[in-house]
Amino acid sequence: MQNEKITYVTSKRGLLNINLSELWSYRDLALLFVKRDLKSSYKQTVLGPIWIIINPLLSTMVFTVIFGVIAGIPTDGTPQFLFYMSGNILWNFFSNCLNRASSTFLGNARIFGKVYFPRLIMPVSGIMYNLVNFLMQTLVYIILVTVYSICGANVHPNALITLAPLLIIQTALLGTGMGLIISSITTKYRDLNILVSFGVSLLMYITPVVYPISQVPEKFRWIMLLNPVAPIVETYRYSFLGSGSIEWLFLGISFAVTIIILSIGIVVFNQVEKNFIDTV
């Protein structure tokens, strides 16, 4: 009845030697981490998990006032609130995945130093945790879109909505892939930590979150669309609101970049993971 599987540990580890079956066998742990985070995030707050929804609503309101009302940036004729909310929640999902993954090693050094489990469990549970939050926000968003379109606003949900799940997954993988690379480097060079929070907020402004891509001069538009997050945000918004444009080529490039970044991220992470505790 005893487990007879023999495990070998050596100094070398192959680049692609990623033990997915082991990761799968720890799936319960990932779920428990998600549960832990959900439970502990809003312990001893009055509103509890309602904050998950209040947060993006408040920041969307701020966006609407600052960029919509004060700066007067056009939103391709769609209701401003919905326009900003779509970009806002998807962007937050992306940046949360990135931040979470990028603090994998440093943030968990204590527990990693005491017990072994596949280290990838941490970013995986990070994705799941952020996904739960994101889906709740999306639910509110869908309700708002429905209400607006019933009231006859200029909102046209279309067939591209079927693409949304794919876009959501891509966002998670892209953010996590970048985070894994950053996390691996920060075990030695902590400077990057500071750079990342700055870089992420900068990245937001070259992503069509607070303005539509149509506002960017035609000749610069392609540079902007090379930012892998940009086509995702734009397509996602288009699928719910029917405004903006679909750039299939750039969406394809973004998809390829996601795969590449994620692969590099996992390989680097896998190499760093075996000895990082000695340098951290």
Place this chain on the structure above:
Amino acid sequence: MDKDCVIKTEHLTKEYKLGVIGSSTLRRDLQSWYAKRRGREDPNRRIGSKEYEKGDSFLALDEINIEIKRGERVGIIGANGAGKSTFLKLLSRITSPTSGTIAFRGRIASMLEVGTGFHPELTGRENIYLNGAILGMNREEVSGKIDEIIEFSECEQFIDTPVKRYSSGMFVKLAFSVAAHLDAEILIMDEVLAVGDMKFQRKCIKKMRELAETENRTVLYVSHNMNTIQDLCNRCVVLEHGKKIYDGGVEEAIRYYLGGEKDDFYSYDFIDKKHKEQVRRHDVNLLSVKYNGRTTNLFTDFEKLPLELTWKNNADVKNLCLRIEVYDARRYPVTSFIVENFYSGKKGKVHSQRFELDISRITRGRYYTRYVLYNRLSDTSPYEDVEISAGLMFRKIMNETTSRRWQSAWGSVVLGKAELK
């Protein structure tokens, strides 16, 4: 790998680079690299770390070869820095070896710290699931054992309270209970039983022994507490400076570790301060000690211990007192001999004094001693130590029939028969 063998390490080595660790920013690394290229001194090297020149390294583990069989309870002992924790870290895959291999059969559950991953906001029950999962159990496995775990932890009453409200003792009990009920074939523990009350410690050791004996689990245990090692283990490995210096029986190993090689002295000259302890007022300097007229430190039955101490007065000494403390092989105090106000002398004088110690009531075994010389400057001032030194050890054997039946578990001092009234 043998069918019976559950852990096998071959030439297991772990090397830490010295001096390299510590710089944590890219700027510093570039600085160091640039300086090295120009042949200058590394600006980021710690001052005073001259010996750790470029490429210098420290072997935390040096070619360890160990084979552990199913069901063995192996204790690992050694001084601080001997490599015990590194060894456990490699086995539990927290870090990987520099060279050499480890092969193990089945799952390893390691407890290098009590309550790793416990979250203060979660309740005891939730933490059992979380901690169980961290240690490698899935949901059904924990569910199947949760009642057993809760019962063992003695925390039934508070199991649905967040653990941040627990006392540290309860915390430890709960954490240990989870680990003790793991299904892993190999259990690794580092000094974790040190916390928790005596009763619970005994319960834990009993549980560990049961697991090994009835379910054929393998236990690896690191501790500085020789008592628990003796209670739990049936094999013991001694590490020193990253090398395995002994592997075998527990008693032998403990003796090897505690006694070292200077076991057979019957006289000793203190040429340096190696065996002395620091005192504030060093009025007396112990020069030598011997068992007068003997060529062995072995004593039988009712033999008395003839001790002779020689010292030099560093200052005028008045009313000197002596305490000879006796410790057993595990370094637990057994008893002490006291002589008060036996000597006064002028500064610079060398004096030899003989004593006779009645050790007839001490049972068989090895004993370590410690000499404490003390006095007080005036009748009203407090006593103060003026010289403390490690003493000669002695070995005691029993031939006399009545005490031959005495078991070591009954204690080290034979108080004799109780009188009927």
